[in-house]
Amino acid sequence: MKRKQISALSATGAIGLLLSLTGSAGAEDYYRPTKGYRVEPAPDTPAYVRNLSKTQFEQFRNVEWLDVGLDFRSRYEYRENDYRPVGATNSGVYRPDPDNIWLLRTRAFLGVKDILDPLRFVLELEDARSYNGLYSRTDADVNEFEMIQGYAELYFANALGHNRPISIRAGRQHLELLDRRLVGNNEFRNTTNNFEGYRVRFGKRQNNWDLDTFVFQPVDRLKYEFDQPDEDTWFYGAVFSWKQWSDYVTIQPYFLGKHVDGDPRNPINANRKADADIYSPGLRVYGLFWDSGFDFDADITKQFGHQGRLTGTNRNNYSQIVEQHDALAYSLELGYTFDHDWKPRASVYYGYGTGDKTGGDRTNQRFDAFYGFNQPWSRNDYYSWDNIHAPKARLEFTPYTDVRIDTGYNAYWLESDAGGWRRAGLGNGNGKTFMGHEFDIRLRHKLNAFVDWSVSYAHYTPGEYTTSLARANGPYTNEPSNFFYFEVSLNAFGDGKPKYK
Numbered sequence: 194m195k196r197k198q199i200s201a202l203s204a205t206g207a208i209g210l211l212l213s214l215t216g217s218a219g220a221e222d223y224y225r226p227t228k229g230y231r232v233e234p235a236p237d238t239p240a241y242v243r244n245l246s247k248t249q250f251e252q253f254r255n256v257e258w259l260d261v262g263l264d265f266r267s268r269y270e271y272r273e274n275d276y277r278p279v280g281a282t283n284s285g286v287y288r289p290d291p292d293n294i295w296l297l298r299t300r301a302f303l304g305v306k307d308i309l310d311p312l313r314f315v316l317e318l319e320d321a322r323s324y325n326g327l328y329s330r331t332d333a334d335v336n337e338f339e340m341i342q343g344y345a346e347l348y349f350a351n352a353l354g355h356n357r358p359i360s361i362r363a364g365r366q367h368l369e370l371l372d373r374r375l376v377g378n379n380e381f382r383n384t385t386n387n388f389e390g391y392r393v394r395f396g397k398r399q400n401n402w403d404l405d406t407f408v409f410q411p412v413d414r415l416k417y418e419f420d421q422p423d424e425d426t427w428f429y430g431a432v433f434s435w436k437q438w439s440d441y442v443t444i445q446p447y448f449l450g451k452h453v454d455g456d457p458r459n460p461i462n463a464n465r466k467a468d469a470d471i472y473s474p475g476l477r478v479y480g481l482f483w484d485s486g487f488d489f490d491a492d493i494t495k496q497f498g499h500q501g502r503l504t505g506t507n508r509n510n511y512s513q514i515v516e517q518h519d520a521l522a523y524s525l526e527l528g529y530t531f532d533h534d535w536k537p538r539a540s541v542y543y544g545y546g547t548g549d550k551t552g553g554d555r556t557n558q559r560f561d562a563f564y565g566f567n568q569p570w571s572r573n574d575y576y577s578w579d580n581i582h583a584p585k586a587r588l589e590f591t592p593y594t595d596v597r598i599d600t601g602y603n604a605y606w607l608e609s610d611a612g613g614w615r616r617a618g619l620g621n622g623n624g625k626t627f628m629g630h631e632f633d634i635r636l637r638h639k640l641n642a643f644v645d646w647s648v649s650y651a652h653y654t655p656g657e658y659t660t661s662l663a664r665a666n667g668p669y670t671n672e673p674s675n676f677f678y679f680e681v682s683l684n685a686f687g688d689g690k691p692k693y694k
Contacts, residue, residue: 222399223436225443227479229490229526230540230587230599231569232372235380237398239264239317242302243686262302262317263685268383270294274674276575276617276653276663278328287669288327295324296334296383300341311349317342321383332414336384339420342366353396360394365412368392369566370405370432371445371477372492374524374578377566381574386564387412389422398434406431411564425466427452428563430473442480449473449494451563455501457513467501467513471561486530493523500557520560522546522578537590544570548580548612559612571603572633572651573676575616582606595639604630607658619662627656642687651676 242262323334344364388409396403430449455468475494501513528540587601610622635649660671
């Protein structure tokens with residue numbers, strides 16, 4: 194894999210050099226965020242971070258070289274008939290009592306810039322805990338006393354022209370790209386996706402184009418020990434963003450890949466893994482239909498390569514069968530923002546991801562969603578971008594200053610009944626494909642510069658596929674599920690808008 198890593202960095206460097214010759218750069222900000230629902234990637238610096246010169250501390254008005262952040266989030270979750278805990282892990286026993294979970298997360302950030310340029314540093318720590326759950330704690334909820342970012346950066350501010358930088362990072366980082374469906378921090382979850390490796394960026398998102406490249410090892414979250422990179426897995430890619438006409442359209446061709454050096458004969462089941470080489474070229478396009486009020490966000494990606502399928506029942510016959518990987522996924526959202534004081538936006542959406550058709554045909558068609566963010570698919574977190582047809586309708590509006598409300602209706606079908614519903618541990622539907630439908634509503638309120646809170650409710654009604662299988666081999670319930678949460682976030686440094694003259 195070292196050869197692949199060097200080749201990837203060399204290739205992206207050559208592309209960046211070529212692109213740097215294709216026009217002058219200016220200080221104009223070409224970046225426009227998408228209007229798509231929950232698919233805007235987080236800014237490079239986490240949203241809770243403030244420049245020290247813009248905090249409430251008057252004595253630090255001139256300290257512009259230091260970014261700081263201290264954030265605490267507490268969330269109470271009520272889950273009734275949750276389809277995930279048993280099916281997703283294939284362990285434990287279903288418990289009919291509602292789950293009442295307290296999730297606590299604290300994050301701290303320090304970033305040094307400008308004063309030592311081109312050398313910069315970032316350190317971000319996180320402590321994530323859960324209490325009172327019915328089921329065993331998982332690394333989705335618990336990651337105690339952990340470093341989620343720690344990297345050095347060489348930042349050459351005008352390397353490709355005025356205000357067009359080259360950035361080279363090495364170390365532990367988190368990453369959000371495109372529409373977050375393939376790689377995201379998973380911000381809603383209590384713990385954070387992160388990686389170790391290298392990221393090289395040509396230009397920045399304010400420029401009329403930029404090229405973002407990376408080669409990473411994903412970090413395995415260890416609940417009570419220091420996290421370690423998965424040394425058998427490499428995740429790499431490049432995203433080119435063309436924003437010359439960003440008032441109306443942003444174009445993002447991309448290529449992502451994953452390489453796994455498998456260990457099918459490992460005597461420890463948790464450490465057994467199959468080989469894989471998956472390649473995923475794609476294209477995302479988003480923007481506005483001129484000044485009509487209509488907007489769009491579309492993404493399509495094809496996957497090919499190969500991956501192993503583990504076989505065997507004991508260490509004497511552990512092995513793998515190598516299968517071709519052949520998958521497809523696409524996503525399309527269309528919205529309209531009304532000319533009204535509440536800024537209402539109505540949208541419709543359709544998402545599609547292939548599932549495996551037949552277990553013994555030596556071809557795997559299940560789309561690999563890599564390290565994507567699942568909340569855009571389901572408030573209950575029941576689905577990801579694989580084996581799915583998912584039409585949706587949604588309404589968002591702002592009835593008062595700093596109050597935002599969104600509500601939606603979602604329905605879900607299997608793309609392949611043989612592929613099953615993986616997150617619930619359900620298999621072949623024998624021709625049945627309707628998994629269920631979900632209604633959700635959420636209210637968010639910025640109480641003041643330091644406090645945000647939100648409340649949400651989601652009701653999931655299982656379809657014929659789910660009710661026919663759930664009691665037999667899945668989460669042992671075929672009842673509707675209810676999910677309610679109340680969340681409060683505290684930011685020690687406010688909103689970065691100090692009240693001083």
